[in-house]
Amino acid sequence: MPPPVFRFAPSPNGLLHLGHARSALLNFDLARQSGGRMLLRIEDIDTTRCRPEYEQAIYDDLAWLGIAWEQPVRRQSEHLPLYREAVERLTREGLIYPAFESRADIARMVAEKDKSGPWPRDPDGAPLYPGTGKHLTEAERAQRLRAGAPYALRFDMDAAVARAGLLSWIEEGAGPDGETGSVPAQPEQWGDVILARKDTPTSYHLSVVIDDALQGITHVVRGQDLFRATGVHRLLQQLLGLPQPVYRHHALVLDEAGQKLSKSTRSTALRELRAGGMAPDEVRRLVGITSR
Ligand code: GLU
Secondary structure, eight states: OOOOEEEEOOOSSSOOBHHHHHHHHHHHHHHHHTTOEEEEEEOOOOTTTOOHHHHHHHHHHHHHTTOOOOSSOEEGGGGHHHHHHHHHHHHHTTOEEEEOOOHHHHHHHHHHHHTTSOOOBOTTSOBOOOOOGGGOOHHHHHHHHHTTOOOEEEEOHHHHHHHHOSOEEEESSOOTTOOOEEEEOOGGGGOSOEEEETTBSOOHHHHHHHHHHHTTOOEEEEEGGGTTTHHHHHHHHHHHTOOOOEEEEEOOOBOTTSOBOOTTOGGGBHHHHHHTTOOHHHHHHHTTOOOO
């Protein structure tokens, strides 16, 4: 049996906080306890928000916590052609269409729809895509593309679900409602999600499944905030012929108000805690990962 492969996959768009520490330490401990491998992936697709100093801070903070990972680190920004290929494949299969509405157009459409009863929201609370991109004629699409209009490439969720059939994943942790074991994937909860944009050849959902497969990840261990997104990931894995890892979603670290931590709150940033004299073992204790 090849060893299990774990990964921690932060985005360098802010400083790591206690929630990241929980994820990273859990991955690292599970890898060590199982004789497995620990990989690090930098999810730096969003060039408007990612910064080199945050990437450096990730390396420094993880090393300070006592975490070791294999080299080389995979940086998503170095693999854009690969994601583009997957977008092309799904486009050829008729599962992606360009949508030309701006964010403001979408907000207006949702406000309009909300007047006749609440328009459906995805599990993160964002309105499902209300637009008409899917129903444009080929001629209309071609005309807008020629005119250089910006667009998002959206997943035709109904077509994708019809193609893939019923899917599930193995959950070794738990979802927010205690779901565990074999969990049915419900990607349709997310509507026609964006898989790429005119100027960005991929999205979180697409690159995460491609990279997990390429890096041979057998165990995805991450926060419960990504539990429901796993349904979209399973669907993409199925359609792209990628293997499925097992998943372990862990409870989030919450602030005193019971809210999810944010990268913009300095007081829970590992860097601040360290500057304030906290030791790595104290961080472990705070996030409840003490099995050393
Ligand atoms: N890059 C994602 C984040 O920073 C995590 C991705 C994952 O673990 O699947 O929240």
